[in-house]
Amino acid sequence: MNREIMLEAENLSAWYGAARILYDLAFEVKRGEVVALMGRNGAGKSTTMKAVMGLMARREGSVRFNGRDISRLEAYRIARLGLGFTPEDRRIFSDLTVVENLDVGRQDPRKFADGTPAPAWTPEKLFALFPNLAERRHHLGSQLSGGEQQMLTVARTLMGNPLLVLLDEPSEGVAPVIVEQMANTIVELKAQGLSLLLSEQNLHFAALVSDRVYLLEKGHICWHGSMADLLDNAEVQRSFLTV
Amino acid sequence: MSLNSLLFQALDGLAAASGLFFVAAGLSLIFGVTRIINIAHGSLYMLGTYVAATLANHIGGALGFWGGILTTAVLIGLIGAVIEVVLLRRIYRAPELFQLLATFALVLVINDATLWTWGPEDVLGPRAPGLRGAVEVLGRYLPSYDVFLIAAGPVVLIALHFVLIRTRFGRLIRAATQDREMLGALGVNQALLFTSVFALGSLLSGLGGALQIAREPANLLMDLTVISDAFVVVVVGGMGSIPGAYLAAVVIAEVKALCISIGVVTIAGVAVNVSKLTLVAEFLVMALVLIARPYGLLGRAQSMVRALAEPEDPLRPAGPALKLLGAAAVVALALLPLLARNSPYALVLGIDVLIAVLFAASLHFIMGPGGMHSFGHAAYFGLGAYAAALLVKWFALSMPPALIAAPVVALLGAALFGWFAVRLSGVYLAMLTLAFAQIVWSIVFQWSEVTGGSNGVLGIWPTAPFDNRAALFWLTAALTVVGILLLRTFLFAPFGYAMRAGRDSPLRAEAIGIDVKRVHWIGFTIAGAVCGVAGGVFAFAKGSISPETIDVSRSINGLVMVLLGGIQTLSGPIVGASVFALLQDTIMRQTEYWRALLGGVILLLVLAFPAGIVGGLGKLGTAWRRRP
């Protein structure tokens, strides 16, 4: 199927201070696709996410989102174009209640380039998707369990009615039962027409949800292909994922 | 003293609390969102008083007074917005220390700008139209204007609370207080939010200042008095808590009012004028609160304090080259009086430079390896200087015992203040040390029977054998060299390792059995004692001292010296202090507006090297080596 490209990076590079972390990355995410960025710790997965989102002090190269060049935009402008970001360390606002957290993420409904409306989220719809949060809507973020916080960070991003979500390490540091819920959520979001780019170390998890994979090694993309190809390729798994 | 008069003073205290609350609330809001401690916040308050008084006097009537106050608040808010956009926006990513320096530079510039505009005389405002009368309370007359002020505090408190809880703007402010970057990733324009919060905070401060015109005249000392009061309020109330700021403002204003109403009491036959002890009382309140609740009455532990400076490389013991250089410097110092026989000013300047070096080295000891960024190191300089001078004045001590007493008194002061300071870290510590230094300054200033007040102490001349320039120079040089070598030795000894360990990772240090607070407290005390030596020598070198010689700009000069030379190296403060002292000597002889000039230089440095001077030079070096 020849679907439109939602996110496309070319020659993407980024630095932390003087240290170069990413080297001329090229990748794309099509509409309705779930793509996994995989690689060892420190390979540059989170940096890639931040570079796309405009959160790196220094980045170079081109990033196009939904037909627009976003490589020179500030993070808030990128977010307002419909690119959602959930960071690996969750970063919920712990002094705000669940409902207030959602309100901070609120943006107007938006449409895809072809005019079809993107899923428009309301707190009520999100509470249906994450029933645990519904019970705790007036609790402070700090009173939530780790798993609930993970749900809240995704829900907060969805309040911006994004076309594509960058999901950084959704399975890191949470209990297996939450990991499983995250997998179900991703599948559900995909069914609603969203695209997702997730960074992941856990092959079992990535295999459950992703269509395609890019493997990162020391800031370079060293392999890409379909998830099925990766699962068949023990050599690549051993070399780049150290499973 | 009757119960009625006590209650009456309490009402007066409430009126004073409102103004204090406005400043502290603004400071707290701005810090919460931008993470910048705006030292210039007190300057905006001062500006507010000057502008409002001028408007009220020139336009006159109710329009001039009330309209003037509102206009002033809006105007100060706009000035705040301009400061944010032009200056602060450029340095949000800079180390916090540089941000603090930048706002301090603003204090200097605004103070001189005010001096230039309004002159050195106080500016009196008119009485409030419509509120000139008084109401009878408890058999006394309370000015109607005070009643108005008493009500204004809670009204603003409730309004702010409503904005923070009920509006989206308020939710965004609270969210930004926790994680600004995430807010950006959720589509919120941080730049706009920051500017509006800065404007709001400045408006509050300007309003606080403007409302004071019917109570006190505008004067040039207000900026630092107000900011140190506001720091105390914020520390006592809890950073980031608006209700805490109000509560603390009330508590502190009430304690002051209580001191004033008690007046002179006789304790064990000695008459003590308690009304002169308001600053000591303020300090005691803060001390008690910090012991019971380290994060203030309504504050909470800060989850994360960002590193104030760049990480540093491991310290290496001096190599042969450095040892040779050090030896050469010592020889040069020994020979200078012989070489400079015909230019006596060289020795005068030389002594100034050496005192600055010892002062900066002692500050660097706690700032660099200790990670405690004291904004009030002048306190220990002043304690040393005044200890020596007062012993000479009152007990006719000769120079050697007076010079021994200087570090002892400074050590005691540093031990007392340090005990509280090490309980905090980062900007809290900076604020607390600045407040302590202001307290020392105020005691010296107010206790004129003993300290000579603003006139200071005169006629502290060196006694034999140091009663000639050359000998005094040699003595200063010897004390400076010994002081620096001592500090170096401590740093390479187990104690120095423990101090750096406590700075690098307090959690890890505690987990390997190091009592971080105690180690840092001892470090703070050592630095205070060494600084006291510098102060003692200073008193004899100048022959006279006044409160001005120990005011806050000396603390800040110390910071500039350390940063100029580079906080990461042990030789940094020596180089930085030498350069700075020579530079200051040149500038101060050129213009009466040297404060503004100094502020301008600091601002330029901060803007040119937002990553720090050393970092900036390092980058230039890297770029140079990489050139094709």
Add this chain to the structure above:
Amino acid sequence: MSVLSVASLSKSFGALRAVNDVSFSVREGEFLALIGPNGAGKSTCFNMINGQLRPNAGEIRFAGRNIAGLPPRAIFRLGVGRTFQIAATFGSMTAIENVQTALISHAGETYRFWRPAAARHRERALALLNQVGMRDAALRSSRELAYGDSKRLEFAIALANEPRLLLMDEPTAGMAPRERNELIALVKRLVVERKISVLFTEHSMDVVFAFADRIIVMARGRLIADGDAKSIRENPRVQEVYFGTGKAFEPKPQSAR
């Protein structure tokens, strides 16, 4: 014979009962894993044992003495070593200086002001670094070390006081699978040699099932299971609150392995 025994430990934050009447013990030489969902109270429990938090109620007995409420440094002195979830080392020091600082503290020499620290306990520090495979990096600045190496250095620091008990908070967090297994294998080997008991929290089930002698499980502040790998894996209550169906961490059947 137990090295650490925790009895009726409780801690509340406001209305939240983070740890609710928890009791367990660590036997001599045992490798005990504490697992559970996020927010179950693991960290709170851990931080009470290491002294960072003061319990509301309950006893923590180590080496026959109640250590509840003691500060971390006092607990260190009694012979408890510790590693952090995010490796904490002294960034401005070299690797060997990191270990020396711990050895100096252990020897009670922190308040010495004259003789250089660099000469103290040097051999012992090198030996410790050697044991964790870091001898060659002894003179490197610890903040320049790769993440896995920081973890090794931290382990050497934790061994400096010859501990009888090691507390390791998510020792393999943020590490790739192979590094994880290497690090835990190293820890296991050294603690068995030295008869050290270990209490650790961990989210990586591969690590837990491969190395833990025994596993205890917390959920919503309470201890809900205690047993060996097999019994924990098959415990329906644990499956419900923690493992789920297990599909997210068990290899899929079609996986290439």
